[in-house]
Amino acid sequence: MKKLGLIGGIGPESTLLYYKKLVYSLQEKVGPTFFPNLAIESLNVFEVLAFCEHEDFEGLISYLMKGINSLIAGGAEIIALTGNTPHIVFDQLQANSTVPLISIVEATKKEAQRQNYAKIGLFGTQFTMQAAFFKKPFVEAGINIVMPHSDEQLFIADKISNELEHGIVSVETQKQMLQIVQRMHEEDDIDAIILGCTELPLIFKDTILPLPTLNTLEIHIQELINVICN
Secondary structure, rough: OEEEEEEEOOOOOHHHHHHHHHHHHHHHOOOOOOOOEEEEEEOOOOHHHHHHOOOOOOHHHHHHHHHHHHHHHHHOOOEEOOOOOHHHHHHHHHHHHOOOOOOOHHHHHHHHOOOOOOOEEEEHHHHHHHOOOHHHHHOOOEEEEOOOHHHHHHHHHHHHHHOOOOOOOOOHHHOOOOHHHHHHHHHHHOOOEEEEEOHHHHHHHOOOOOEEEEHHHHHHHHHHHHHHOO
């Protein structure tokens, strides 16, 4: 079984979910006395967002590569980023890494294809919603990506940065997020919604949505389990 390295802290809440779900899912798969050998390099989500805000992508690559190289030095054979936004430089990171990186975007696209979705809404940070890196693989696969309205994008991005990244789950925020999903379902006729930030499952936990979701965290974890075990 290959050793997994995680770039965590981007953000902390999703890193906790990655760790717990990976450990117990692999235990269930292998046996009751098994726990996987994995490593976590915890970085700072706000550093990542600042690099993106200033469009300092060389700085972002350098920052993330320090973490990736630390994991490689610790014996990691496969590496994953626990956030969607840093995938904005995924291709450059893979080109500079001596071990494979497993993309959350590609894993989610494959799941959308498996489900035969043709038109999908996208929630995420401002950079995930506005940049091309997340949408491009879907568009190339013939899947239409629909964005929330501009004011809705600002609301979603603000709540991710100022609430969810701090572990704050607000009932009012949950209510307004659900209203955006409902509007997109009715007006844009989307087949599903991508939870394109690994903290977004926190706000939609235990809620009933009017349409299916593509939970990028869950999809990524399942892809990692498949790769680790093969």
